[in-house]
Amino acid sequence: MRLQPVSGPLVIILCIFSFLFGRLTQQGAQLPEPVQLGTARRLGSIVEDTSSIQALASDPVEQKSVAVAESPAPVPQSKVIVNPLDPVDLSTWCLESSGLLKVRPPLPAAASGSDVTYIIPFQILSWYPRIVVFPGFIDKARAEHIVKLAGKFMYPSGLAYRPGEQVESSQQTRTSTGTFLSSGMDTEGVLGWVEQRIAAATLLPADNGEAFNVLHYEHMQHYDSHMDSFDPKDFGPQPSQRIATVLLYLSEVLEGGETVFKKEGVDGADRPIQDWRNCDDGSFKYAPRMGDAVLFWGTRPNGEIDPHSLHGGCPVKKGEKWVATKWIRSRGAMGY
Template sequence: MEHHGHNLGLHHTHSSQHHHHLHSGLAPPLGLQVQPPSSVPVNVAPTAPAMACQSLHDHPPKPTLSERISIKVSRTLRRVPNVPGLLALALCSVAFWFGRISLTTSMLPEPAGPVLNARLATLAHATSQRRSLQEKSTEVRLVRTESTAAVLPAIDPYDLNTFEAAVSKGLEALKPAMTPGDTGEAFYRMVPFQILSWYPRIVVFPSFVDKARREEIVTVASRFLYPSGLAYRPGETVDAGQQVRTSTGTFLNGDTTPALRWLEDKIAAVTLLPRANGEFWNVLNYKHSQHYDSHMDSFDPKEYGPQPSQRIATVIVVLSDDKLVGGETVFKREGKLNAKKSISNWTDCDADGGLKYKPRAGDAILFWSARPDGKLDPHALHGSCPVVTGDKWVAVKWIRDQGEYRDE
């Protein structure tokens, strides 16, 4: 038997025995090989089946399309010399997986963009609500816990009468009583501050108010400016050309603009002094060389007579520091041992020493004119230094010991 093949496992065979059986017309039984003796010649007359086989051999039937393709592929592969079997297997594997990946990719859904899970969506919503509460600090609700038997109404913590009544009724209805964290506002306030002095008590709140609100206040106040005045002692007269206070300014009610109301609420929160204890806003503008000599904001009964209420604290909000040089706030008697220090020059900020605060837009400075025991603090003597260049705008809020507590 002759074998003609190649490394792909395709074989072509030719058998003389097979040929013999075709001519004899006798097909061997299935699985049985018939071998005639080589020494005995076999002469068989052609029969009808044998002639038919001979005709098929001489004129084979026309192959089908699939058979022609198989034959063509087989002949093509025979022309490829020395193709390793493993390489062919690897190429087939690569082709198979490439087809699978292409098919899988086409069946994937179109991307719909990032999707927040329920927990992240809830957190984002809560953060948005918290920011809204911080911006609208007058609309405060109390937190309800799992043990809460009643819900306190939405109240304004700066309206002390309503706030106290609501909290009292709510606490009576709650069993057990709420913890301290549940009895106040629904969020924590983050108000940075810096202590400048204990004599007098001075605190600075950086970035206390945003630019938009500052500009709103300046725009409104600019329409009503007039020369700033002074508070005189009984029987005291001052020359019309006095140079003690040379700024221009105006007085505005806290309800004049939303920005002023917002500021009053925030000041009440950081000082724990009700809005009703504050006087009208005094908005001041200092230009070149304008100043305010050192003075006291409180009114000593020994000099001004009996006072139905007393100024105990002052908040100065810096609205603008446009190209400002100078204009500091000076405390000439700052320091524990300087309560009775003599002053040689009430205008010159560089004379007599002391503490000077350089104004910065957005900051608020709080100082106390009264000590914790209620007595006036002489260390609170202060003044506004002359402006060298630029423009200075401030809003001053004087706070008294009487107001919301007047009838107690």
């Protein structure tokens, strides 16, 4: 077969095409690896200088062109928090280092409001029931102050019985010692400070809270699973219902002492309870950490008692456990 001659212009076009194709394939092999934007921004954002934050806030165009670093820059010594478990230190550090107050200063508050910008970290542990943990809610010094104050007034813990109900002491439903402390009993003002912090975290007025019930659990002492809310069918009409509970953990526990929720979970409301004391049946548990606060709701948003909120205190196996309970009611001193 005789080959047809190829015209000069066609040869030139083919050469150009081959050259461009070769360059593209070489360049593709040299492209950098994609940057993990989410991780890089999370790592880098905590050390950004406040001046750059102000510039970004005032220039939306610049926000789109910020280069993401592959690794976080060294943290200046002045921006390293001294004690992240001190809520005041943490709040001050977060607000000052981020520059938030400069770009979003506090607004004028109403008469019943506050000009304080709060930083209160929290984690949602469950929706059934609603359980939230606030890590490092109070510092060690305040926790130890409450323990010392409560230690002067301790007595065996009691129970709230249904009308006419009697329970044999041999059942040992609740074996701790405890006391009630009001903010007026604390001349140092620590309990009042904690009450205001709880009110800010829950958005429930401090007047709606009962006095602190401070409990001390020693070796193998416990509190069987129970409800904090009072069912009108058993206890009669409740003009003011316990709707939420805040547990403030005042000590480290070497082993045991967890707060257990035996009916936690979407399908937990009708779960039969075979052993009200057993804490090793796979139920959801929170292990105490000194300074943490756990908030759980005993009622649903519509006001009905939430059966998921059944809870108890597991036996302390090593060490001791101090905890302050703040029950919050639907109506307070002002009738709200």
